[in-house]
Amino acid sequence: MDCETAEEQGGLGLPPGALGGPGWCGSPALGGRREPKKYAVTDDYQLSKQVLGLGVNGKVLECFHRRTGQKCALKLLYDSPKARQEVDHHWQASGGPHIVCILDVYENMHHGKRCLLIIMECMEGGELFSRIQERGDQAFTEREAAGIMRDIGTAIQFLHSQNIAHRDVKPENLLYTSKEKDAVLKLTDFGFAKETTQNALQTPCYTPYYVAKQLIRLLLKTDPTERLTITQFMNHPWINQSMVVPQTPLHTARVLQEDKDHWDDVKEEMTSALATMRVDYDQVKIKDLKTSNNRLLNKRRKKQAGSSSASQGCNNQ
Structure with missing residues (x-):
């Protein structure tokens, strides 16, 4: 079926x-x-x-x-x-x-x-970056990159309309339907997805490998109030007019091919970076300071104990 x-x-x-x-x-x-x-x-x-x-x-x-x-x-x-x-x-x-x-x-x-x-x-086309790697000498263009980012943004925008944050947008989770040239790119794996009632989901979910420089700067703002929303991203000319983006050849395919042996390490780093961005506040447990065995806290306790002893000695005199 x-x-x-x-x-x-x-x-x-x-x-x-x-x-x-x-x-x-x-x-x-x-x-x-x-x-x-x-x-x-x-x-x-x-x-x-x-x-x-x-x-x-x-x-x-x-x-x-x-x-x-x-x-x-x-x-x-x-x-x-x-x-x-x-x-x-x-x-x-x-x-x-x-x-x-x-x-x-x-x-x-x-x-x-x-x-x-x-x-x-069954997504028989494999991962996004694997497909780019397989291009070999055939140039990967800026217009193609813009189209890919538009497709990813479309998926994210739909999820946000459903009050869902995916929170794990990375190369392994972007797959093609087939090996054909007209294959469709799709997002999968909702293992970290979270439902939210917030109106603005502003976590950057885009691989900055391809995006135009001015768009990268707006996506990487550390202050969420200064960062692009998904709607602003989709309305950016580089995204919503991707068919008129120039066919500028990019070095992406060559870079991915040359660094193929290191790509697993790169993906691992991306996974690690995403993990630091996910904070499930409903699962955060606040430790009891009296029973905590934190190294820095123990050092402070010893310092306070020393000060207290010195103080008592002065009083005895």
């Missing part, structure tokens, strides 16, 4: 693709949540041992729909409040532009543990 079939079967009364242009999934889950299916996923899908990728909370396996033979991707999550939250956020976003489409969700037992199985469209 592909995304357009899912759209027709969802009872929306729309022809395939009617929800939007390229990048729209057409999932019936758009804007809402549904209950997972309780029967065995193997009734509908034939599972493979082929690992397609690793998400924040679980691995992704290849699978095939038994009736249609459609290749899909299955993500296995052991059931927990965090896993349920990931499923809810992705399901709510599924059907949006440039968001990987969810086809089915199952609640099954696996190795004696309750788990959630997310069936998604």
Whole structure:
């Protein structure tokens, strides 16, 4: 079952693709949540041992729909409040532009543990930067870069309209639908996503590799009140007029190819940087100062104890 079939079967009364242009999934889950299916996923899908990728909370396996033979991707999550939250956020976003489409969700037992199985469209085009690396001698242009940033921004803007912050926009989570030239770039992995009621979600979510210099400066402001909102980003001429951006050849493909051996380290650094930007205040625990074993605090305690002893000695005299 592909995304357009899912759209027709969802009872929306729309022809395939009617929800939007390229990048729209057409999932019936758009804007809402549904209950997972309780029967065995193997009734509908034939599972493979082929690992397609690793998400924040679980691995992704290849699978095939038994009736249609459609290749899909299955993500296995052991059931927990965090896993349920990931499923809810992705399901709510599924059907949006440039968001990987969810086809089915199952609640099954696996190795004696309750788990959630997310069936998604199979993104056979691979990661964004891998695709650029494979260009070889064919120049990667500024216009293409602007188009990519527009697609990423479109996905982020849709998520913000749903009061969802993805919080893990990085190369591994930007995938192409196929190897073809007209493949669509989509965002996946909602393991760090968070629902928010704030009107302005202003965390920078863009890889500054490509963006025009003046746009980079506006995205990297440390003060959120000075940083571009997603709406301002999408209204920037380099983004909303990407088709008229010059075809200036960029050195990106060559740089990525030359530094291929170091790319895993680069991605690890990006992941680490994103982690420092995520602060879940509802999970922050304030330690009791009396029981804390902090090194700096212990040093201060010793200093205070010494001062107190010296003071008592003077009083005794």
